[in-house]
Amino acid sequence: MVDASVAPRFTRQLGSYSAGLPGPTLVFVGGVHGNEPAGVGAISAVLAELHRERPPLRGSITGFTGNIGALLQDKRYLTHDLNRRWAAAEIARVKAQDPALDTSEQSEQRELLALIEPLMDGASEFMLVDLHSTSSAGLPFSVCGDTLKNRRAALSLPIPLLLGLEESIEGSLCEFVTERGHAAIVVEGGQNRDPGTQTRHEAAIWILLESIGALTRDRIPRIADRARILKDAGRGAPGVIEVTYRHAIRADSQFVMKPGFNNIHTIEHGEELARDRDGAIRAPDDCVLLMPLYQGLGDDGFFLGHAIRRSWLRISALLRKLGFDRVLTWLPGVAEHESRAHALAVSERGLAQLYPHSWFRLFGYRKVRHEAGRMLFVRRRQRP
Numbered sequence: 001m002v003d004a005s006v007a008p009r010f011t012r013q014l015g016s017y018s019a020g021l022p023g024p025t026l027v028f029v030g031g032v033h034g035n036e037p038a039g040v041g042a043i044s045a046v047l048a049e050l051h052r053e054r055p056p057l058r059g060s061i062t063g064f065t066g067n068i069g070a071l072l073q074d075k076r077y078l079t080h081d082l083n084r085r086w087a088a089a090e091i092a093r094v095k096a097q098d099p100a101l102d103t104s105e106q107s108e109q110r111e112l113l114a115l116i117e118p119l120m121d122g123a124s125e126f127m128l129v130d131l132h133s134t135s136s137a138g139l140p141f142s143v144c145g146d147t148l149k150n151r152r153a154a155l156s157l158p159i160p161l162l163l164g165l166e167e168s169i170e171g172s173l174c175e176f177v178t179e180r181g182h183a184a185i186v187v188e189g190g191q192n193r194d195p196g197t198q199t200r201h202e203a204a205i206w207i208l209l210e211s212i213g214a215l216t217r218d219r220i221p222r223i224a225d226r227a228r229i230l231k232d233a234g235r236g237a238p239g240v241i242e243v244t245y246r247h248a249i250r251a252d253s254q255f256v257m258k259p260g261f262n263n264i265h266t267i268e269h270g271e272e273l274a275r276d277r278d279g280a281i282r283a284p285d286d287c288v289l290l291m292p293l294y295q296g297l298g299d300d301g302f303f304l305g306h307a308i309r310r311s312w313l314r315i316s317a318l319l320r321k322l323g324f325d326r327v328l329t330w331l332p333g334v335a336e337h338e339s340r341a342h343a344l345a346v347s348e349r350g351l352a353q354l355y356p357h358s359w360f361r362l363f364g365y366r367k368v369r370h371e372a373g374r375m376l377f378v379r380r381r382q383r384p
């Protein structure tokens with residue numbers, strides 16, 4: 001039994017496919033940023049191929065378009081970034097608001113919520129994949145909040161994984177899904193205008209359909225070619241990169257990125273990266289520059305990260321499974337936050353200020369905030 005037909009581009013519902021078999025509920029979203037249309041094309045192409053081939057898919061796959069208003073104008077967003085307003089408080093505000101007062105993005109978000117929430121809440125196994133592309137040239141990569149479930153999905157793709165990027169921004173669509181205890185990853189397919197970006201997004205979708213158990217490998221058309229396309233594109237970059245710094249910019253920063261950087265670019269200590277009203281911005285150490293801003297809109301200038309070994313990931317997964325997370329709260333000056341879930345408060349005085357941040361990152365505490373003489377380490381909700 002096959003349901004729903006495939007709709008044309010830039011309609012909210014791109015279509016769905018199910019063979020009536022039990023299994024995971026999968027949602028793919030493209031064009032959350034309006035200058036990144038490749039994901040929409042990729043979802044439509046995969047759905048068309050599924051309807052043609054009619055494989056015995058376990059569960060269901062549904063595709064949605066993100067920011068239709070911005071896509072029609074080829075802009076990242078019209079009023080505000082649609083990928084920054086998915087924190088619980090913001091969602092509650094939009095739901096309580098009179099729709100007549102919605103900004104362009106709030107109305108997009110209202111429609112997406114009405115479609116995604118019922119699918120998510122009714123599913124025993126749910127995954128959302130948010131397909132993006134970048135303004136700078138460069139490699140495909142994945143991004144996810146650091147939960148073990150997310151890691152499993154992201155690491156099934158043969159492209160670099162950026163850990164800590166999702167936590168360094170507030171209110172992403174993936175944060176919304178991860179905080180509800182489900183899996184959610186971002187796939188960055190390459191440069192916005194590169195025709196290869198859609199091809200890489202399509203490859204990523206098919207590989208994820210296999211890794212989550214929706215399709216067996218023999219039912220995926222040209223699976224070996226598709227895996228090679230992604231592997232070749234990601235070659236030369238570290239497999240896993242831990243994001244340790246976000247360079248935030250404001251409208252009055254006069255921020256200009258130095259030309260010539262790729263979206264994953266190895267840099268040396270002291271190298272000039274950008275300029276703003278205060279002068280040159282230089283690399284603090286030998287590290288990896290990520291997602292340099294080469295477009296007018298956005299408040300992330302660039303990110304910096306360091307390569308980490310897969311063995312470190314395996315150690316961290318094992319320690320979390322064994323429940324070693326709580327050892328952190330035995331350290332002097334460290335306590336669970338009194339009101340905020342999934343957060344540790346660390347005194348900024350005495351011995352506690354010397355604890356390496358890597359101890360906290362090991363257990364997924366990747367978001368750092370300062371609050372009244374304390375440092376907060378926040379992580380995504382963990383669920384096996």
Ligand SMILES: [Zn+2]
Nearest residue numbers: 033036132133
């Ligand atoms: Zn994007």
